[in-house]
Amino acid sequence: MDKKKYEFAYEVYDDIHQLKNEDAHLLKEARLVTANAYAPYSNFHVAAVALLEDGQIVPGTNQENASYPVGTCAERVLLGILAALHPNVPIKSMAISYNSTEIKSDHPISPCGMCRQALLEYEARVNHPIRLILGGMEGKVIVIDTAKQLLPFAFTSNELK
Numbered sequence: 113m114d115k116k117k118y119e120f121a122y123e124v125y126d127d128i129h130q131l132k133n134e135d136a137h138l139l140k141e142a143r144l145v146t147a148n149a150y151a152p153y154s155n156f157h158v159a160a161v162a163l164l165e166d167g168q169i170v171p172g173t174n175q176e177n178a179s180y181p182v183g184t185c186a187e188r189v190l191l192g193i194l195a196a197l198h199p200n201v202p203i204k205s206m207a208i209s210y211n212s213t214e215i216k217s218d219h220p221i222s223p224c225g226m227c228r229q230a231l232l233e234y235e236a237r238v239n240h241p242i243r244l245i246l247g248g249m250e251g252k253v254i255v256i257d258t259a260k261q262l263l264p265f266a267f268t269s270n271e272l273k
């Protein structure tokens with residue numbers, strides 16, 4: 113029997129002011145764009161904003177539905193927009209933030225399991241890692257080098273060949 117360990121390194125910053133300018137700008141954008149979420153059921157307004165390798169900044173927000181399972185997370189809304197409007201342009205970084213009328217937005221959130229699967233498919237498709245910058249409206253910020261690290265033992269297209 114072999115015992116194996118999965119671990120990865122990530123960065124934790126005390127707040128947005130410790131980030132390099134490019135990252136701070138993207139997180140600020142994500143904080144602003146939470147205002148465009150459609151989240152009347154959860155009141156949890158999420159924004160995912162991508163900085164593309166060609167310098168463009170593209171936003172996405174969660175889109176809920178009266179039929180709850182129809183709702184889509186900000187990350188997957190963004191990936192759909194990117195695939196349709198900017199096909200094959202690598203994503204340099206993606207900032208994810210949230211705001212709520214009910215709870216404090218003072219710590220980072222990380223993508224849900226379904227979004228992790230979607231993010232790693234996009235990384236494989238464009239052949240480029242997506243750096244994640246995770247932070248609330250205030251408080252600590254986490255930076256992860258590649259979304260793939262968030263989903264060990266992922267199911268990938270390799271299994272279908």
Ligand code: THU
Pocket residue numbers: 151154156157158173174175176183184185186187221222223224227
């Ligand atoms: N949500 C996102 O958009 N991204 C995440 O990373 C976590 C959750 C959305 C889904 C739903 O509209 C609301 O947040 C509450 O779960």
